[in-house]
Amino acid sequence: MAYSKPLSHGSVQELAKEPMFVVPQRFVQENQEPSITLDATSSPAIPVVDMQHLTMGEAKDTELERLHSICKEWGIFQLVNHGVSSSLVEKVKYQIEQFYKLPLEKKMRYKLRPGDVEGYGQTIVHSADQKVDWADREAMESYTSEVQKLAMALLGLMAQALKMDKGEMEEMFEDGMQSIRMTYYPPCPQPEQVVGLRPHSDATGITILLQVNGVEGLQVKRNGVWIPVKFLPDAFVVNVGDILEILSNGIYSSVEHRATVNSTKERISTSMFFNPKFHAEIGPATSLINGKNQPLFERIGVEKYVQEYFSSKLSGKSFLDLMRIENGEAAILNCQKLRLRK
Numbered sequence: 001m002a003y004s005k006p007l008s009h010g011s012v013q014e015l016a017k018e019p020m021f022v023v024p025q026r027f028v029q030e031n032q033e034p035s036i037t038l039d040a041t042s043s044p045a046i047p048v049v050d051m052q053h054l055t056m057g058e059a060k061d062t063e064l065e066r067l068h069s070i071c072k073e074w075g076i077f078q079l080v081n082h083g084v085s086s087s088l089v090e091k092v093k094y095q096i097e098q099f100y101k102l103p104l105e106k107k108m109r110y111k112l113r114p115g116d117v118e119g120y121g122q123t124i125v126h127s128a129d130q131k132v133d134w135a136d137r138e139a140m141e142s143y144t145s146e147v148q149k150l151a152m153a154l155l156g157l158m159a160q161a162l163k164m165d166k167g168e169m170e171e172m173f174e175d176g177m178q179s180i181r182m183t184y185y186p187p188c189p190q191p192e193q194v195v196g197l198r199p200h201s202d203a204t205g206i207t208i209l210l211q212v213n214g215v216e217g218l219q220v221k222r223n224g225v226w227i228p229v230k231f232l233p234d235a236f237v238v239n240v241g242d243i244l245e246i247l248s249n250g251i252y253s254s255v256e257h258r259a260t261v262n263s264t265k266e267r268i269s270t271s272m273f274f275n276p277k278f279h280a281e282i283g284p285a286t287s288l289i290n291g292k293n294q295p296l297f298e299r300i301g302v303e304k305y306v307q308e309y310f311s312s313k314l315s316g317k318s319f320l321d322l323m324r325i326e327n328g329e330a331a332i333l334n335c336q337k338l339r340l341r342k
């Protein structure tokens with residue numbers, strides 16, 4: 001997840017409405033890593049998983065094995081036949097698009113206040129009591145709860161595939177923290193000069209993403225190459241986050257991804273993040289640890305994890321590396337000690 005402070009100088013969406021041929025300097029990202037991006041026609045598509053095949057029929061076990069390999073090797077997939085009604089998804093998409101069409105003064109009624117994480121601006125909206133009055137609250141609420149059920153079902157299947165105690169997974173995520181982030185990427189005259197969202201892995205258990213207006217821009221890093229994620233109508237993009245990588249003791253791999261912008265079209269996405277409850281402890285599942293499998297990551301309380309996450313500068317999967325146990329100690333503990341000494 002990339003959390004960032006609200007723009008103090010106004011909204012990127014408003015800025016992009018002005019005629020503009022050159023990107024203002026403050027948006028130019030100079031130290032972008034040189035990257036090879038495959039074009040959409042030649043690149044391998046990220047795998048597609050069919051929820052119906054996973055839950056019913058004779059091929060259930062084979063599909064579960066497939067899900068397992070995908071979470072290990074890709075950390076991301078498109079999920080089809082997910083069971084969330086397409087009319088509900090369409091309604092939510094429509095409402096989100098309508099929200100971004102509102103004049104700035106109206107959007108500003110939902111503006112983030114300093115210290116807030118809810119509202120309009122560059123940050124996330126927590127779904128527990130989110131301010132979604134701009135939309136039909138009912139549709140947004142049913143969407144949130146439907147997607148939550150789906151996330152729990154997926155986490156349960158993953159527990160089964162990992163051969164970990166399903167109860168341990170449920171205990172961790174049931175009544176967990178769920179948050180939602182809607183992102184608007186305006187068209188940009190020099191798309192190669194800016195980043196929509198810089199490379200990161202999500203600090204979550206799993207993330208379920210909706211490409212709201214069908215415009216592509218999400219890319220995932222695989223073997224050092226950025227692969228564009230195609231838009232599949234009726235699919236959710238599901239990605240493995242850092243917490244699931246830790247919980248699975250490194251069997252699953254969180255995916256590094258970024259969002260690029262387009263020179264002519266705006267893009268809207270909505271990510272729903274699923275996290276353990278605030279008082280849980282993050283660490284490799286005890287049911288996966290034994291004499292042969294030693295824990296590869298540190299155990300840490302969710303509260304502390306979130307604090308550390310916010311105080312670290314994000315880049316790729318560097319935050320997760322802090323949790324990795326090397327030479328008997330995790331770097332995150334060393335950071336804390338250094339900070340205490342100061």
Ligand SMILES: O=C(O)CCC(=O)C(=O)O
Nearest residue numbers: 001002181218259269271
């Ligand atoms: O806009 C996207 O496709 C990616 C969003 C994302 O990575 C995030 O919200 O963490």
Ligand SMILES: [Fe+2]
Nearest residue numbers: 001002201202
């Ligand atoms: Fe993300």
